[in-house]
Amino acid sequence: MNFSKNGEFDVITRVTGPHHHYLGLVLRTDSGTALAEAEDLSPSPVNAPVDWARVEQLRSEVSRGVGSANERLGTSYQASGIRFCSSDPPLKDVYRILTEELVQHVARSRDDNGAGLDTDGPTHPVHSRSES
């Protein structure tokens, strides 16, 4: 998995060969943060219909992934921004797993940078990689 930062979005990408997926999240620890609307970054034809069922599935998986990661890590992150590519294949549970991996990566990074403080971070992409 590849981790990068683009503005306030933390981004995870996963490429397995037959599939590839992109997920960007704005992760905050403010209480009362509402789960964000999902922004589709895919190049798509003008006026292409929005697949609302897919968007709701994505938001549900992100919400479950954040909750699961928080429970495991003892953190209190919430996603206030979501970016994805609707041209990536909609595999069941893939966004939950990407979310868990991303929250874990961000939690560790922020611990390394000092006391889990939320920061806007660099505005240019910065990336790192972990196994799987």
Next chain:
Amino acid sequence: MSTDSADELYEEIRSTESDIQEIASHTGLKRCNLSKIKAHLFVEEHWLDSYESLGVPGEWARFDSDLRIAAAWNRLRTGNHGLADLRLLRHEAAEAWYMRRHGPSYRDAHEAAQRRFPRPDELWDQE
């Protein structure tokens, strides 16, 4: 779909030498072709550039591990495979061929393979 257990299965596959002969005997595919597919899926690093346009820099890396791919490979080893498992091999063979012929871009190779030999999405639909 734990990534840790998928990583372990990929390590097992990488360290196994008998799988090529086993899959060849169950499918009738040539060992040399199966070796190329195994190297492509599990061993070699590729130029992963799918999201460069979104600000994610391309990088040389192995493919990320996936439990469904490892399971398909192991079904092929035991002869319990289905058509979808064979279609996965065909997709990956096409991707690997494209990279050898046209260069290392995963994005280009995957798109070309997907047009001619689409991945078997039903492998990931199963519970």
